[in-house]
Amino acid sequence: METAGLAGGFGQTERTDRVRMALVEKNGYEDAAFRISEAQAGDYLALLKPRVMSLVVFTAFVGLVTAQVPVNPIIAVVSILAIAVGAGASGALNMWYDADIDAVMSRTADRPVPSGRVLPGEALVFGLFLSAFSVMTLGLVANWLAASLLAFTIFFYAVVYTMWLKRWTPQNIVIGGAAGAFPPMIGWAAVTGQIGLESVIQFLIIFLWTPPHFWALALFKSGDYGRAGIPMMPNVAGEASTKRQIFAYALLVAVVGVLPSVLGQASATYGVFAAALGAGFVWYSWKVLRMPDADRVMRPAKALFGYSLLYLFAIFAALLLDSIAARLGAPVW
Amino acid sequence: MEDDKVSLTDSQKKARRGRSVAIALALVAFVVIIYVVTIVKMGPSILDRPM
Structure with a gap:
């Protein structure tokens, strides 16, 4: 504290x-x-x-x-x-x-x-x-x-x-x-x-993605944040609690990422792609959760940070392509 | 009175020139944006109004 x-x-x-x-x-x-x-x-x-x-x-x-x-x-x-x-x-x-x-x-x-x-x-x-x-x-x-x-x-x-x-x-x-x-x-x-429901879901994807993204960074930069006096989660609640919370948010992101397809706003193809991306997010978060306390190199946390950036870009790119395909009347399943 | 003057170093002059160019470009861009948007929103008929 x-x-x-x-x-x-x-x-x-x-x-x-x-x-x-x-x-x-x-x-x-x-x-x-x-x-x-x-x-x-x-x-x-x-x-x-x-x-x-x-x-x-x-x-x-x-x-x-x-x-x-x-x-x-x-x-x-x-x-x-x-x-x-x-x-x-x-x-x-x-x-x-x-x-x-x-x-x-x-x-x-x-x-x-x-x-x-x-x-x-x-x-x-x-x-x-x-x-x-x-x-x-x-x-x-x-x-x-x-x-x-x-x-x-x-x-x-x-x-x-x-x-x-x-x-x-x-x-x-x-x-x-x-x-x-x-x-x-x-x-x-x-x-x-x-303000449409679709835009609220896009809001939620980024909103729920933010904590695991920044906490992954905070895990391997906790010394920096500590010196600056910023109460990031690893410095305050500890690394174990942060890892559990990262995993919980990753599960939420994976579910919300699929919602556009479930609600009929995007195609099933998007849904399958989003589910695969979400599964990747959960997998990388699981690796962080299993990361030993003694691990100071924290490769899994760095990998999750990198993947989270890729995830956000890919999920929004998929939404974009899906929307363009629908507009052009392309036969997307 | 000569001592009261501030003489800029070369790097200060170069930086000031760079900033001035950037401000000029931003202003020109803003003027062009407002001009084009006005025509797009109101249509070319904006020019055909009785004086």
Whole structure:
């Protein structure tokens, strides 16, 4: 529980001091607030978390296509772009707030703010500016339901997850996972103007996939999270409990992944493919569950982390192809 | 008064130029997007209105 206490102990002043110290230590700036920026355009692009953004673009696109509503391609492309920029903006806000803990984790130490290339205030303004523009653009181009969902997603990720849950509870990524799960629902809402059951299931697939994905990472990076004072599940509840929970969520993901076919939203071919992918997820999670406590290399956890990325991509690609086949009237069983 | 001036190093100038180009490109892209979307949503007849 030490880490949870540590996490709760971060005050705003202490955070600001830690960011400034990181800047001074790395760059020798006496007063980091008054310097001429050497930030490249690429540093600002990095603030948008391009890799997360690519997943957002893909899942939002799947939500948009599976809605099976005719839509002007330009409206579709601009809507996806607005969703992507909104997601990127929440990433910039996350990097602004988390610069102190990013600085002490090996995975994130070279991000633009902890490395001193971009000042925290610059990241904050950049994030707020892009948030407002992306939400307004989506509202004007698509509809205000989709724009409201995008605004809520940004708020949920930047405020509820980053500022509140992340440093407070080991359920941080369980609840916070909702932020990453919204994009297909936003894509769906952008073309239909409503929230359909199909988009709720796509939301659930990502929502339930998030805990095993991040806990697999947290297992082999628990030292990093512990140093940063983030109460991830392995640091708080222990590795044994985390492994059991990973397995339980993997079972849920496997079941929900098949639902589109069971409910008649996708073909039986999709159902068989999703079941096979889900079985793989359960198998990799089982290997993690059986991983000995003495195993510090944690190959099964790394394998599950890799497979989880493949799973999410494959299941949404399958939904996409199935939807396109149905639209073209292809004889899919 | 000469001492009050801040002279930028080469890397600062290069970085500033890069940022300026990026902002310009983003602005142009935004203008094009709004222009095209306006025509798509309202149709070409938007230009045929009585003055």
